[in-house]
Amino acid sequence: MQRVTKFFREVVREMKKVSWPKRKELVNYTITVLATVAFFTVFFAVVDLGISELVRLILE
Template identity: 35%
Template structure:
């Protein structure tokens, strides 16, 4: 029984080693093939390619409708106003506290 488990363990190790070797070989050959077949593009052709890719990406974007933009704008404005009021109140409270403490020291 122990021999069977030992053989199974050795077979698993051998399979992993073969897979790792095959993967390393494919990575080496794949990178060479890309370098050999791919020629270097010129500056302007790379820029043109970048704009083509940009155009493709903009087609994939799902733009929100007018109502959603309006609602999101209202939410942002409300949060900014509420945050400003809270920070202002904290600032005023700390100012009064400092004036009170400075008055005690005199």
């Protein structure tokens, strides 16, 4: 039990040393991640559609 308490005390101490992003930075990072995910979603959907059509043409 004492080891667990010591562990969590050290975790709290280390978390205080972390440099957390400011609100504006966090919003910018979030927008960047969402835009990247949206781009790759559309990209892979188009690639999938293209490959599907190609396979359909080959098999017919």
